[in-house]
Amino acid sequence: MGQRDLEGAIAVTRFGVGARAGEIGEAARDPRGWLKAQVRREGAETFSPDAESSAQRLAEFRDYRRQRVMAEQAGAPPGNRSAGDDDPVMKARRFVRDNTVGDTLARVRLATQTQAGFRERWALFWANHFTVSAVKLQVAGLVGPFENEAIRPHVFGRFADLLGAAETHPAMLLYLDQAQSVGPNSRAAQVQRRRGVGPDGSPQRGLNENLAREILELHTVGVDGGYAQADVTEFARALTGLSIAGPRDAGVQGVVFRPQTHEPGARTVMGVRYAEGGKAQAGAILADLAARPQTARFICTKIARHFVADDPPPALVARLERAWLSTDGDLARVAETLIDAPEAWGPRPAKLKTPYEFVVSSYRALGGEPRGIGQVGGVLGGLGQRPFGAPSPKGWPDEAAPWAASDALVKRMQFAQQFAAVAGSRVQDPSALAGLTLGARLGSTSATAIARAESRAEAVALLLMSPEFQRR
Structure with a gap:
């Protein structure tokens, strides 16, 4: 197999969510073009399109x-x-x-x-x-x-x-308790102090800094982005007033802005002064944070870490950062820069799949989908990645260490054996399946082990637990 075949396998397994039958061959015709064709301005597909808002x-x-x-x-x-x-x-x-x-x-x-x-x-x-x-x-x-x-x-x-x-x-x-945040000098806070209770009879509420802190630390400039505790507090004051519609908000649904809970006055965040302006004040701070170079570096590092390596290549980070800054954070251009970056196409797979990626790619390899939540919910929870249940606002880790403990690998093996016992019976030729799902990435050691397995179920389990399948 040639370089184009290898790049087709990388396009599907490293950039995507695992190969389905025939997908690697399709991608191999033009790996970068195949990936870029998936970038679209209207965004990604939604799931549950008919579900409630x-x-x-x-x-x-x-x-x-x-x-x-x-x-x-x-x-x-x-x-x-x-x-x-x-x-x-x-x-x-x-x-x-x-x-x-x-x-x-x-x-x-x-x-x-x-x-x-x-x-x-x-x-x-x-x-x-x-x-x-x-x-x-x-x-x-x-x-x-x-x-x-x-x-x-x-x-x-x-x-x-x-x-x-x-x-x-x-x-x-x-999630971050912003709906309960009240500016200490707002009209609502003054009423609270006079009455001794909150505006709806609940205990008095105060300023909550959770959302401001996580925006700075996790969503924009990063923990080393140059902000101080005073910036968190000032930003939190600017965010006051953002809340959720309640029973008294007749005809209003979702998010509301309550001027009576907003902290009055100008705010200074990371050296920039923002005039008093109600809801617009927080919007101006968010816009400036989005445009800061620290934000570009922090998030581009995360992108490189997610797609390429736990220790991302500095040259790749720099490429992504330049694309971000030169396009005012155009994420389509950043995605295309990732696809074009030579650092993203190294032959050695450096990323260990998360449990979610492992389960999804297993279904894709065998051409099926879960029929009910019982087939995936408990499995993901047992593997340590409960659906929609990240343990903190930091989200699920991207590095291998948290997912590579011996107990976690044993649980992966148990899933592979159980999944193969049920779905593997439909596989007529496990060796051919290995070629279809890994392409040129399939090594001779794994190929031999799959070919010599005593049963089709065992061969499929060996495929799912092979180093080439576990990594991307």
């Missing part, structure tokens, strides 16, 4: 909370199972289960069936960069809509637009 799910959750308050006022103990379908706690659990299960399954199915693997991987990178995790009841049903509404439509547009959409989505505001 974030506004609809927020309304449902608000209804659950109203019913729960009414039930408690009527003297019903929380979580009274005897109430059956009318119990608000049980309704909340069902709401979360049904929505997250549907979103998870739809997302995996899209990944297993897409013909644009690079576009899907690019979207997954940005969804992880702007992590919203289903660790809170009120957020769990919004994680899927967040990715569909705020991330996927913008992944090949300007970074400033993606940043604005992500940070002002209801899911992000709730």
